[in-house]
Amino acid sequence: MPVISLDAALPSQQLSVTPPRDGLALRGRIQIPGDKSISHRALMLGAVAEGETVIQGLLLGEDPRSTARCFQALGAEISELNAEKVIVKGIGLGNLQEPGDILDAGNSGTTLRLMLGLLAAQPGCFFSLTGDQSLRSRPMSRVIAPLEKMGAQIWGRRQNSLAPLAVQGQVLKPIHYISPIASAQVKSCVLLAGLNIPGETQVTEPALSRDHSERMLKAFGADLTVDPETRSVCLRGPARLRGQAVTVPGDISSAAFWLVAAAILPGSDLLIENVGVNPTRTGVLEALAAMGADITQENQREVAGEPVADLRVKAGPLNGVTLGGDLIPRLIDEIPILAVAAAYAQGTTRIEDAAELRVKESDRLAVMARELSALGAQVTELPDGLDITGGTPLRGGAVDSYTDHRIAMSLAIAALGAQGQTVLSQAEAASISYPDFFATLARLCGDEG
Numbered sequence: 001m002p003v004i005s006l007d008a009a010l011p012s013q014q015l016s017v018t019p020p021r022d023g024l025a026l027r028g029r030i031q032i033p034g035d036k037s038i039s040h041r042a043l044m045l046g047a048v049a050e051g052e053t054v055i056q057g058l059l060l061g062e063d064p065r066s067t068a069r070c071f072q073a074l075g076a077e078i079s080e081l082n083a084e085k086v087i088v089k090g091i092g093l094g095n096l097q098e099p100g101d102i103l104d105a106g107n108s109g110t111t112l113r114l115m116l117g118l119l120a121a122q123p124g125c126f127f128s129l130t131g132d133q134s135l136r137s138r139p140m141s142r143v144i145a146p147l148e149k150m151g152a153q154i155w156g157r158r159q160n161s162l163a164p165l166a167v168q169g170q171v172l173k174p175i176h177y178i179s180p181i182a183s184a185q186v187k188s189c190v191l192l193a194g195l196n197i198p199g200e201t202q203v204t205e206p207a208l209s210r211d212h213s214e215r216m217l218k219a220f221g222a223d224l225t226v227d228p229e230t231r232s233v234c235l236r237g238p239a240r241l242r243g244q245a246v247t248v249p250g251d252i253s254s255a256a257f258w259l260v261a262a263a264i265l266p267g268s269d270l271l272i273e274n275v276g277v278n279p280t281r282t283g284v285l286e287a288l289a290a291m292g293a294d295i296t297q298e299n300q301r302e303v304a305g306e307p308v309a310d311l312r313v314k315a316g317p318l319n320g321v322t323l324g325g326d327l328i329p330r331l332i333d334e335i336p337i338l339a340v341a342a343a344y345a346q347g348t349t350r351i352e353d354a355a356e357l358r359v360k361e362s363d364r365l366a367v368m369a370r371e372l373s374a375l376g377a378q379v380t381e382l383p384d385g386l387d388i389t390g391g392t393p394l395r396g397g398a399v400d401s402y403t404d405h406r407i408a409m410s411l412a413i414a415a416l417g418a419q420g421q422t423v424l425s426q427a428e429a430a431s432i433s434y435p436d437f438f439a440t441l442a443r444l445c446g447d448e449g
């Protein structure tokens with residue numbers, strides 16, 4: 001009997017996971033899809049640069065597709081998306097065209113928030129922007145506030161805080177923005193708005209968030225300095241961006257599902273190839289190391305300005321830990337799967353300082369607390385985190401992704417170590433960031449052929 005089966009007849013897919021009674025071990029080597037954050041940035045910077053950008057390894061998930069569609073509507077020529085090679089013919093900064101229709105960012109917060117910075121700084125053009133139901137409930141005030149300080153004109157629902165949004169592009173002025181939250185989307189939005197403005201646009205953040213924008217802007221020719229001591233970035237505009245060759249490494253946020261799966265399933269030994277290990281993203285490796293996981297980095301190298309390695313993970317006992325403070329922005333997207341690791345660890349794991357999870361694609365604290373509890377885990381929801389006491393064996397049950405890609409994949413991994421069948425509803429959400437997730441899962445479970 002196959003371990004994994006997907007009911008594709010439904011408009012919303014149901015995944016059934018039935019682990020064998022004597023357990024499952026994941027062995028071999030796998031490749032993971034391209035980094036989502038880097039894929040968005042490569043498409044956007046390619047679109048506003050002069051000349052051609054050639055992207056290798058682009059993530060083919062729904063989110064980058066939303067970015068590509070929006071920038072095509074804004075006038076950039078983008079070839080058919082495939083992982084080998086995508087060519088973006090840039091139109092140059094300040095040359096975005098006013099589209100005749102609404103720009104739809106789908107489920108993607110990064111698309112909407114980063115794009116807003118570029119559009120707000122496009123004088124004379126009017127833009128309307130929207131997204132799916134999840135995105136229309138996520139706070140946009142965090143990017144609208146600094147943009148308004150720069151002189152932007154933006155309107156939205158609920159006192160200008162929710163999409164759909166309307167933007168009347170303006171000539172902006174540079175600011176030094178002291179951000180109240182450690183958010184790469186906020187930082188990147190302000191920097192992108194600053195690209196076409198003469199003078200210094202600065203952003204200071206309370207803790208370090210992912211720095212892919214800074215790295216890629218420099219590679220495209222922007223005059224930008226980073227002060228790690230004060231966590232400040234200073235961009236001197238106007239910039240002239242030139243198209244580049246970008247190689248997108250594998251997404252550590254996608255690798256995280258396999259890291260945890262192999263760590264918790266006895267007998268596993270998995271090599272995950274070509275994973276981006278930018279230090280602003282490797283909080284998950286630190287957290288799992290603190291839990292006692294056996295993970296080693298092999299073949300460390302640098303590809304197109306980003307550190308990359310192969311990760312080998314072997315199963316072994318995990319223990320509970322406390323995760324909080326400045327570590328949180330460096331593992332923000334991995335908290336759902338770390339909660340799964342915690343449910344399989346001995347002792348209590350406390351996740352704190354993570355209230356930000358309540359405004360992701362779903363309220364990830366509430367959803368993980370409820371859905372892991374449905375599988376028999378001992379979880380207490382905190383205002384800004386979770387308390388998870390592991391050690392009790394999980395049992396199969398009915399769970400739901402709440403249309404959140406990271407929840408879908410985290411629950412599928414949780415089910416692999418549970419006793420009996422788990423049925424996951426709205427499993428198709430995984431395609432936002434990892435279209436091949438279930439195929440890889442089936443292969444690793446030996447369901448092929």
Ligand code: S3P
Pocket residue numbers: 036037038110182183184185186188209210332333
């Ligand atoms: C992202 C930044 C993070 C992250 C998101 C992608 C980015 O969001 O959660 O999945 O590509 O800049 P915040 O900046 O809101 O923390």
